[in-house]
Structure formats: structure tokens, C-alpha cells
Amino acid sequence: MDFQKPRVTINEIAELAGVSIATVSRALNNRPGISQKTKEKVQRIITQTGYQPNIFARNIREHQTKLIGLIISDASNEFFKQVSRAVQDQAALAGYSVIMLNSDENPAEEMQAIQILRHYDVSGLIIASTDTHLDYHQLVGDTPTVFFDRAPSPDKQSQFDTLLVNNVSGAELAVSELIRQGASKIGILSSGVSTAGKERQQGYLKALAEYHLPLDQNLIYTSDVKQIKALDYAHELLMTHHCDGIFAADNTLLLVVLQEIKLLHRPNIKVATFDNTAWFDYFKQPVISVKQPTATIGHQAVDLVLKRIKEPTLPAKTRRFSVQLIRRG
Amino acid sequence: MDFQKPRVTINEIAELAGVSIATVSRALNNRPGISQKTKEKVQRIITQTGYQPNIFARNIREHQTKLIGLIISDASNEFFKQVSRAVQDQAALAGYSVIMLNSDENPAEEMQAIQILRHYDVSGLIIASTDTHLDYHQLVGDTPTVFFDRAPSPDKQSQFDTLLVNNVSGAELAVSELIRQGASKIGILSSGVSTAGKERQQGYLKALAEYHLPLDQNLIYTSDVKQIKALDYAHELLMTHHCDGIFAADNTLLLVVLQEIKLLHRPNIKVATFDNTAWFDYFKQPVISVKQPTATIGHQAVDLVLKRIKEPTLPAKTRRFSVQLIRRG
């Protein structure tokens, strides 16, 4: 039932090389106090045997795992897929691997995820916070941590590296484009759980104000965590309130809106959303979208975490990336 | 620069409980040979302190990581995104976490990925083989392994659990539908590197034969690994050969085809593909697609690996799932 991997260990290398394990360790880690000659001999044997030091044995003393923990809040969301892709790639480049966990917009799951990841002694953590007021300081302890997409509770934000995008102006751009394309009664569907969702709602309001469009609270829908009601909301926006434009604050909500538009045969409704995928270019219903720099976010998240692993005392900074409006229609 | 996590260790628990570490270990792992009373006392202290056994120290002896390694061959492919999602979810349910690595259709990278994952002592491996004749037996050693999407080299296949779909009949269904919708000159773009791609090509041939359509070798394009030429191929299919239907054997190739169709303003070309996403429902250009049971594949892969972790000597089996044609247009 239980079985051992017949791994080559440092002992065998030592024996083969006719030296002590301490000497092998020195050769292995390029430590001083070893002659060039011995080092070469040992290294030759290491490559010959394909020996790889046991990461777990090493970890017991070193706490070095070359593992990065990534916690996203919604695995079905295009944005997170893209960012996680970028994280994986960038981490791989640096010789790190990533363990990804899904918090499902649930603070309790997020807490558990952090615990699991710390349990694996990840060298760093990259988190899309579910944005309740979790006590991240105590949760992550001294594990270098970077937040993205959503800021941790505002008062703590300054203590962690945080990567955000300009949600307000992105949403403003998108809604403005809707207006420019002729929409005058625009509804919004946004997520109430994330800072991102709230900010996008602000952008919506700004665009309306800018174009002197009346503000109608009935057109503002904030979906719950599970977005169960999103379909009803979309329905009301179209049927009850006769909107001629809808801004879906993320692509999961967009899907719901498109579904409803199709169902009700309303091809003339103008639609805008946050996030972008290559598929959007082939839609019947043109979709105005706001493209986030997902690759940059993922890469920078890894870079920041790596930097902080090296220098844990670095002052934390928050960066906001600008977004790009993609006009269609 | 280096810092220790002030983790609670088994020693402190032992001290606090006034027992030996062996006793703590027994309480921890529900081993026999401990009185109910002591066990409860120890467990109380464990919860009080929030103690978590060091997984690495444990691993050195146990080789138990609760980690599953997942190797996919193309992170941008919708199929792999969906399967990996299912793998993550199912693994989480069983208390396992997954490390995902991308081989990028590159056997060398796949080999390295296997090594990295074994280095982390993953309890099991789930692999979409790049399908060169890698010596998987020697690569994965005794790590319980499940293959999906592509079979390992045929002669070894019987030695590993393998999860495939019915590529031939899926492609046949899709191409038949193209024909039924009126296409009579149908080109195919498929990947040459995977067994899946080859099988889908067979399905294409079968459909043509079935409907007594002439077989024209000029309409069969097999893209290289990097799919660099795919765009040229699509161009030729449309411009040189005047196809009125195209079967793109995966969604990455579909993207290329759609791009070219749009560029050349050929909305009347009928298109079919393997894999399915929710976005397809909203395309201007209707896309016939073949839906794979991605969730089932991911879940079963995990289940099989878990089963094999428990019983390493289980006979290997290959399962083929059927696919579903989604008509559009």
C-alpha cells in the first residue's frame, strides 16, 4: 500500500564520489569551502545520476519551496483565467510553480485557501481578495503577499502590494461609448461583492452625469455573490424598464445579459462590458468592451512577490493600470 | 533576509499537554495505542494553538503530499481550461491541491514538467501527453498517473489509465452537419501533433465518404505545433480552393478560421469545430460544435488518480467518452 520512491539521495552521491554528504551539499549549493576539483567531480556524478535534492528535506530547514500560491475568486471569469495564465507563465520563467485555489467569492473558503497554501509553505501568495474585512495580516503572516483586482480592506491596503485597474474610468469609457452609439436609457448590472464592481458602478454614474443623462436608480442592479438573480435583473432591465443599452460589469454578467437579449429577441440593445476575449470579435451583437492588461497584471504580481521574497521589508505599493476601450458596433 | 515562520511544532504541543511527542503524533493521526482521555486533551490543545503539522517533515517519511500534478499541453485552448477547472474542483473536494504546468506542446517541456512535479512529490499525475514517444514508465516512475485527451504511445497505453473522447465520430458528426447544411467543398484544419487531431481527421474522411463527397487532399491541412501557418492555410482554403465549409479541429484553429473569414468577408462559409464555449451561442457566424464532457473528464481523472493512489496495482483501463453535436445555423 505504501511505497517508497527509489530516489537517489545525497548519501549515494557522497558514496559514489567518495566524499562526505557535507561536501556534496556544498557542491550542490555552490557554497564556499570546497575545491574546484572536488566540486566538479561531485557535479559530474550528480548529472550522471540525475540526482535531485529532496525539496521536502531541504524545506524543513530552509523554508524554501519555489511554490507560489494563487487565490482567485471566480474560476469561470475570463479575467481570472487570463491573469492566472500569466501568473503560471511568469512563475515558470523564474523556476517557480503555482498552486491555484478558487475561493468562489467566499471569505471562509478564501481563509481556508490561505491556510492550505501556507501549509504547503508557499514562498509567496497572490490573492484576489473576496473583499470582506478579513484580517490579512494575521492570515498571511509573514508570507510575501500581493493582492490584485480587489484591494484588501482599505485601512490595510497600504501594507500590501496591490495591483488594480482603473475601474472607474474604464466603466466611464464604456458607458460613454454606449451613449455615443445612441443609447439613452442605460441599465447596469454589477457585482456588489468586489471593490471592482463598486468602482465600475461609479464610472457608470460619471458617464451619465457627463452626458447629462438622468439618473434612474431602477436601472442599477447589484447582483449578489452567486449571481442567481442576475437573469431576473437583466429581464427587468429589458422588459420593465425598456433600456436601450446595458453595461454588464464583468463577463459573467455579460453572458446573462446576452442570454436574455437573445431570448427576448432584442438585437438592438447596445451592450458594453468589462474584460475582453478574442471571441467577442465574432459576436452578432456587437459588444463594447474594456480590456484589462491581464498579462501585465499577472506578470507584475509574480515579479512583486518574487521581489518581496528577496526583500521582505520593502515598502508596499499600490499600482493602478489603465484599461483600453474596445469599440464595436 | 532569511526568516523563520514561528510555527507551532509538535514539541510545543507535547510540552503544553505534558506528554511525549509520540503521543501527540498518535492523537494527531488517530493511531491506536492512546487513551481517549489523553487524546482529547491533546486535541484540545491542538485546536487551541491552531497547530498544523509540518507537511514537509511528514513528507520526508511518508511521501504523502495531497498534491496532484496536472500537465496540459496548451493553456490557451478552451478544452484544457475547462478540464483543468474540473480537476481543480474535484481535487479540492478530496482535500487535494493541484499544481498545473503547461507543456506548450513541447515534449522536452513535458519531461521537465514531470520532473518538477515529481520533485514536489505529487501524489498523482494527470497528463495531456504531447504524444511523442516519451518513455512514460521511466518518467513517472511509480507515481499514479492518468492520461487524458491524448493517449501515450500506443504500445504503452494499456499500462496507464487513459481518458479519451470519441474523436472520430465527433468529427464525423460535425462534418456531416456541415454537409447537411449545404456545404459540398469542405476543408479541414487540424493539429498534426496530437492523436486527437489525427482521429478528428479520420472522422472528417468518414463523413465525406458517407455522403459520397469527393476527397481532395488539397483541402486537408495539418498545422504544425506552433500553428504559425494556420492563418495561411485558412487563407488558401478560402481563396485558392473556394471551400464553402471548414472544419477546424480545435478552438484555437477555429479562431484563426473566423479571423480569416471576417477579413475576407465570407459570411456564408459554414464552420464547424471541436470544443464548445458559452460564447459560441452569440456568434454572428453560426458555429457547429462538438461538445466534449470536460467536467466529467476532469472529475474522473481525479477520481482515477485518487483510486490508484490507494491501490497502486489496479489494472489500467482506457475509457472513451462520447461527445455531443451542437447544431447552429
Added chain:
DNA sequence: TTGAAAGCGCTAACAA
């Protein structure tokens, strides 16, 4: 420049 030996946190065989 080298090796012996201690110890990282844990499990399990053995003794008590």
C-alpha cells in the same frame, strides 16, 4: 578543504 555530527519536525518501531 574536508568530514562528523547536530538538528529541522515528524512517524514508527521498540521498550517500559
Added chain:
DNA sequence: TTGTTAGCGCTTTCAA
């Protein structure tokens, strides 16, 4: 029922 102890594979003092 409990504790003592060896040892997992490694790094790192400390002595030689």
C-alpha cells in the same frame, strides 16, 4: 497506554 529513540534527506556548525 505511554515514552524513548532512530531515522527520513538535507544544511550547517564545528573540528580536524
